[in-house]
Amino acid sequence: MSKEKLEYLINRNDNQYEVVIGLEVHAQVLSQSKLFSTSATKFGAEPNTQVSLVDAAFPGMLPVINEFCVKQAIKTGIGLKAKINKRSVFDRKNYFYADLPQGYQISQFKDPIVGEGKVILDMPDGQKEVGIERLHLEQDAGKSIHDLDPKNTFVDLNRSGVALMEIVSKPDLRSPEEVNAYIKKLRSIMRYLGTCDGNMQEGSLRADVNVSVRKKGSKDFGTRCEIKNVNSIKFMQMAIEYEANRQVDLIEDGQTVDQETRLFDTKKNETRSMRSKEDAHDYRYFPDPDLLPLEVSDEFIDQLQLEIPELPDEKKKRFIDQFKLTPYEANIMVSDIETSNYFEDVVKKSDVKLATNWIIGELFAALNEKNLEITDSPISAGNLSKLINLIKDGTISGKIAKTVFEQMMEGDKDPKKIVEEKGLKQESDPKALEALIDKVIDSNRDKATEYKSGKVKLFGFFVGQVMKVSGGKANPQLVNEILKKKL
């Protein structure tokens, strides 16, 4: 692999522009109940069935902090190698919207629960560190539904009060590819930790994307635009490309970029202005008088530290040390926790090299074709290791193994049984093979003579014939040995 630096630049006229990106990721905390109430958070419930008086902002209702959500945020902070702030403050962020009955969102502004951290990206040209500015806890708003009725907008408050972690990156990202890697890494870390399910289709992970451009070599950042609430990696990448090019066009045209909030229209593949900084909201943040500052002790943090599992970066190192995987293979195996668990289950009982090739090659291709996740794999880790052992001990050839594998994909069957039932066992008895080989030589006398007189290329022909006559079951290695002798 080339170690040359992969730069993402936009060329216009004689100028080269670098793109600068910072993300504000909203990750829904994996929790049964909401940040300040006991209502359920289940996705897809009937509208307004998971709403308490607190979530509906009835007068006089008091928020009570959910300790579990606090733990989840701190664990995520630990996963981001970040500073955990022992004292943080909940503020009211005031604005009016139909799906925000309180008239404010409870968030953290000046004193977030988690401070600076970092995320390591594995890029084709090497590792890249992306700084984390902060992580804070906040409530989600409800949802306005505009497309159920031509005249009315409906409001669903199920999401109102659900805990979010806003994870703010430093402006360290430089290309759509890095954004892709960053979101995937963040998602992977949180899924290892069990703090966010990372399900982008269900909106559990979405981001505000800040984009600016500057001439290559320039030290100063350009003016940024913020693209709100993008909910897929592909859309983030498309939005960045569009927005960066728009800004470059403005600059090349002698105009300036206005700092503004934009939205990405996924149908037209363009960003459009929502509001400019001049009429930007003044949220009038102030500490929520209903909530005391959140204080956590060293013991509380230490206890959580004990609950942190091995995370992707450490696991990758271990896989390289312990199993001698290449960095490329290790990256694939640790990319999500389910794959890494599956891999470790398989290699507990079978050869690592074969297991790695079969998982990355056959299994991923087959799952991909059926659009299945590894957790839904029809082939259990136990049965895959059995198949690998059958190859390893010479019971079946790699070629027959592919047939057996296909059968296993159709249902979770023991490969040994398939081999027995279908009579696929490899023929490794030298006597039986000799008989086969004699027959093949006998019916190809002329070719055997040609071979002996120097046409050595014909060897392959004989191997092929023997394999064919044996129905693919002859042990290829033995066939080679015996043929050499006989010919």
Ligand code: ADP
């Ligand atoms: P705000 O609260 O107004 O959104 P922040 O300072 O919190 O402002 O920054 C929000 C995000 O914008 C961060 O992720 C940060 O990395 C990013 N950012 C800041 N400056 C730039 C820039 N010049 N270009 C691209 N992204 C930027």
Ligand code: MG
């Ligand atoms: Mg912002």
